[in-house]
Amino acid sequence: MNQQNGQRHRDEEERRASTSLKILMDISPSKNQTMAELRAKYKSGVSLPIGSPGETVMSLPLPERDGRKESRIKIGTWNVKTMAKPGKIYNATKEMRRLKVHIMGISEMRWPGTGVMDIDEHKVYYSGTQNDTHEYGVGFIVHKSFSQKIKNFIPVSERIIVIQIEAKPVNINLIQIYAPTFDHPDSEVEELYDNIAQIQEKIPKHEITILMGDFNAKLGKGNKTDYIGSQGLGDRNERGDMLENFIEHQEMVALNTFFQQPPRRLYTWRSPQDRPEKVVRNQIDFILINKRYRNCCTSMRTYPGADINSDHVPVIGEFRAKMKTTKRKTQKRCNMRLMKEPKIREEVSHILNEKMENVEENAPIEEQLEFINEMIQNIKDEYLKEDVSREKKKTWMTDNILNLMEERRMNKGNTIEYRRLNNQIRKEIREAKEKEKTQNCLEIEAYQRMYDDFNVHRKVKEVTGRFKRRQYGKLLDKDGKIIIEQQEKKERWMQYVEELFEDDRGMMDEITGDSGPSIMENEVEIAIKQMKEGKAAGPDNLEIEFMKLLNETGVKKLTKMYNKIYETGILPQPWLTSEFITLPKSTGAKRCEEYRTISLMSHLLKLFLKIIHRRIYKLCEEQIAPNQFGFLNAVGTREALFSVQVLIQRSRDVNSNVFACLIDYKKAFDRVKHEMMVEILKQIGTDARTINIITNLYWNQTAVLKIDGEHTDEVQILRGVRQGCVLSPILFNLYSEHIFREALNDMEEGIPINGIRLNNLRYADDTIMLADTIEGLQKLMTKIAEVSSSYGLDINASKTKLMIISKEQISSDAQIIVNQVRIERVTQCQYLGTCINEAWDNSQEVKCRIAKARNVFNSMDSVFKSHNLTLDTKTRLLKCYVFSVLLYGVETWTLTEAITNKLRAFELWLYRRMLRISWIQKITNAEVLRRMNKEAGRKILRDEKCKSLLY
Known part of the structure; x- marks a missing residue:
């Protein structure tokens, strides 16, 4: 009876498979032909499909149309131990070409950060640690013929990376992982599997998901289930049980275990104890796939002959798939x-x-x-x-090195010859890289002789690796879950921007009057000259460089167009839509709040607003108090720091305590209320036409976000000053000035100086509130918080800090409360890029400056220690890249003998390394300075301080 039921079940499966074949693949073979194909496949040793009747869309042979055969792609995974060693990435691409692999997942890549890189005819996607350590790391190496099909790339963590490929009839999702080894607790493995499960929840169920990598788990042989085949290797361990539970829960199958292969084609890892007399090899790397698509894989095996100087061997499978023909929009580039x-x-x-x-x-x-x-x-x-x-960048890799790598592969069985060839390869790589460095340094010198500063610095950044690469990262939704699909990313960004700029703004008031003189041609000419070149173009892709070529007739045409806009107050629609791009505030940004939105707008609009800015700047500047240093002519961060230094030092000289509160506002520039801003412009006497232009600009503005090359729908901006607009700095200064004027007008608290009481110092929204008593500071903070809130600006109490500078011991009970939150008291903190502390001691800041400058020097040692650059060139680069970091804020330092000696010692440390003087050589400091054509280090400090005072 059971045999009859089983036979009926198989007949029913065959009947449904035949029907699916005709409908889904749009072909009409005879029933006998289809049945014969299915029987032949079942007898070939490939197991029946799990979870679906007959075969699936992807597992069926693709029809031949117009003489084209079915597409097959080879996908593999390989633990390479590290890609951080020079030449290994080229070794990997060489092996991919030899094995004809299209996509290779990499475990233990050990490249820090995230990104995409072109290597030969391959594209490399990688995801590593965010702390610049060469640990863990995963990646994909994709042949360029397939890279155009990749629609999404998500670097989840240093252990998980995802790419999505557009294919027919369903997309393919590839997940490469590197599981913790046995010296890590099981909790880390469980966390990894939970993260993978969250990703798979976001992937549409009908799409193919291939999960692969080094699982560091043994499933073993003979443990056949619906998800694990009988062709495993070795004995199962506890991590193997955890992997099986995960596979069953996710309804995937381990493809390695379903294809019958000799043991040599099954093992993926060779133990250090492996010897000819005692074989110790295991299967710990796997390729998994949704069970419904299992039969789209036609073969799966390892390739022990592949060589990359790793104890793992690649696992490679052949899959039936057909790629979509995609034509991606690429922006035309010009030089x-x-x-x-x-x-x-x-x-x-x-x-x-x-x-x-x-x-x-x-x-x-x-x-x-x-x-x-x-x-x-x-x-x-x-x-x-x-x-x-x-154009394609030349590489230091040579054919000779690649040939040696191939020869090393052929000698995998000969340990002595393998080691000899490996040492020779390393030697050849060192020589090739040194030759490339020499050539680059010669190019730097050539550009230097031509006074081509642009190419000098471009080449220096290329040699030292200081180019800012595009950062890729994952994006989380409001609930902290990862977002995979591009459309969902765009929707999340639109939701964030709408919430960020949401406000109950009223209708735009009608501005009456026509006060405001017409725009003159010389105003346009001056504005064009003041516009900076080399800036990113807006949505219209028009650069200001072309406007700088206009003759008198062209300027006249432009002036008439601007006057027509200025007199009517109606801005053209293309000018009202800005393009937002997102930049991470710090490495490893995951949420929208951790990104900065930068606005790109038309350069013709920027030019027009530059004219408006020149007209209102003096009027607005007259309203700004002298204790505001942000966005004003002739002052900057150094002047702000100098003022803080002088004020507090004078207080200490007369034994007066200073209670300081460093305010941090929540998204200050994005919270400006438009109605209040326009009202302030009216109060200071701005002419009607200018107010009309600004009002129309802010009330009718919209924005689109550019996310991974795609634009979202338009979003209305209801509050905040426009990012990247020339008017925004002065408008924000004016706005914040009225907040502080209203809040502190009748306040007597502060620090007495020259007959007045100074209670705040500001650089844009970075504010320090000052008082000589804790009670006075509390009154100031209460009033500022109240008035700021009425203007739409909220103080971030968690990031606002309290510092007490005093020569005596102040009780720890001293506290400040803002919005019912106690402000944290700190002994030191960062302000405008410098370190300030309660003891008001510059030595800590000098230590930080020296450490930062040393890091810059060490990161550029390939330039500073080169024999192929003249001393003059290296000195110029040292001043540009190292001294600029070292001497930031030097104007505010009190140069004691100890601090001066530290700086002088560091300067000589730099010179000795530039001259390649070993520590064992007995060369005096005077001789070092003579060789560098320099005087004592004290002169540099004196010159820098005198420059500031003279200015």
Whole structure:
């Protein structure tokens, strides 16, 4: 009876498989042919599909259309022990070419940070630690023919990385992992599996998910279940039980265990105790797939002949899949540096001014802008073609080294010869890298002789690795769960921006009056000269460099267009939409709050607002108190620090206590209320036309966010000053000035100085409140918190700090309460990039400066210690990169003998390493200074301080 039931069940499966084949694959073979194919497959040793009747969409043979055969891709995983050693990445790509692997997942990559890199004809995606340590790490090496199909890349952690591939008929999700080893507690393994499960919850159930990597677990042989085959290796361990539970819960199958292979094609790891007389090898690397798609894998085995100097061997499977033909939108790039060449600049200027004469002055503003944009794009296409510097970068890797790697692979069985070849490869790599460094240094010298500072610094950053690479990271939703799908990312960002700029703003008031003189041509000319070059273009992709080429006729056309906008107060619609890009505030940013949104806007709009800024700057500056140092001409952070230093030092000289509260506002620039801002502009006497322009700009503005190359829908901005706008700094200063003026106008608390009481010092929103008693400081903070809140700015009590500078011992009971939260009292903290402390001792700050400068020097030692750069070039680079870090804030230091000696010792430490003088050589400091053509270190400090005082 059981046999009859089993036969009926198999017949039913075959019947349904035949039906699915016809419907899903859009082919119509005869029933007998389909049944024959299925029977042949069942007899071939490949197990029946689990969880679905017959075969699945992906497991069925793809039909031949127009003479094209089914697509097969080879996907593998490999623990390489480390990719941090020079040359190993090229070794990996060489092995991928030899084994014809399209995608290789890497465990123990050991590259810090996250990113994407091009290596030969491959693209490398990696995810490592966020603390710059070469530990753990995972990645993918993808052939470039497949890299265009990758629609998403998520570096989850140093143990998990995800890429999503667009395929037919369903997408493929690849997850590469590196599980903790046995010296780590089981709790870490459980946490890893929980994180993977969260990721899989976010992946659509109908899509293929392939999970692979070094699991550091043994499933063993003969433990056959619906999820684990009988072709395992060795004995199971406790981690293997944990892996099996995870596999069953996620309804996946371990593909390694379903394909019958000799033991040599099953083991993935060779123990250090492995010997010819005693074989110690295990299967701890696996490739898992959703059970419904198991049969899309046609083969799976290890390749012990592959070599990368690792004790693991790659596991590679062949899968039936078909990639989607995708055409991604790529922004046209142009080489704006070609504008520096006189001939090209002259030609572009001639064409530009000739076509500007055709701008129809009576046409609507939008049509004029469209004509200008189209004209400039045509010029860029013709004269400023794609930047040639973006061509494929030459590598130090040579064919000789690759041949030696192949020879080493052929001698894996000969330990002595293998070690000899490995040492030779390392020697060849050192020589090749030294040759490349020499060539780069010669190029730096060549640029230096041509006074080409741009390329000098570009090359220095290239040699020292100081280029800022794009940072990739995962994004969490409000509940702390990871976001995988691109659409969900865009929706989360839109939700965040809407909440960030949400406000109960009223309707825009009608501005009456036409006060405000028309814009003059010389105003446009001055504004064009003051605009900085090399800035990112806005949504219209128009750079200010072209406006700098306009002749008198072109300026006249631009002036008339600006006057038409200024007189009507109506801004063109393209100007009202900004493009937000997101930049992480710190390494490892995960939530939207941990990113900074930067606005990119049209350069023509920036130019127009620059004219408005020049008109209102003096009026606004007159309203700003002298204790505000932010965004003002002739003052900056150094002056703010100097003022704090002088004020507190004078208080200490007369034995007066200083109670200071360092205020931190929550998103201060994004919380400005538009109605109050416009009202303040009216109060100070701003003309009607300017107010009308600013009002229309803020009430009608929208923004789109650019997330991984894709734009979101428009979001309305209801509060906050515009990021990246030339008006924003002065408008914020004016706004905050009225807050402090209203709050502190009748307050008598503060520190007495020259007959007045000073109670605050500010740099933009970075504020220090000051008083000579704790009670006085409490009154100031209470009033500031109250008035700031009424203006929309809230104090972040958790980040606001209390510091007491006194020569006597102050009781720990002294406290400040803000918004019913006790402010933390600290002995030292950071203010404007410097370290200040209760003892008001500069020695701690000097130590920090020396440590930071030493880190910069060590990161650039390939330049400073090079024999191929002249001493003059190295000295200029030292002053630019190291001394600028070392001497920041030196104007505020009290230079004691001890501090001066520390700085002088560090300066000589730098010179000795630049001259490559060993510590065992008996070279005097005087001789070192003579060789460097320098005087004693005290002169540098004296010069820096005198410069500031003279200024």
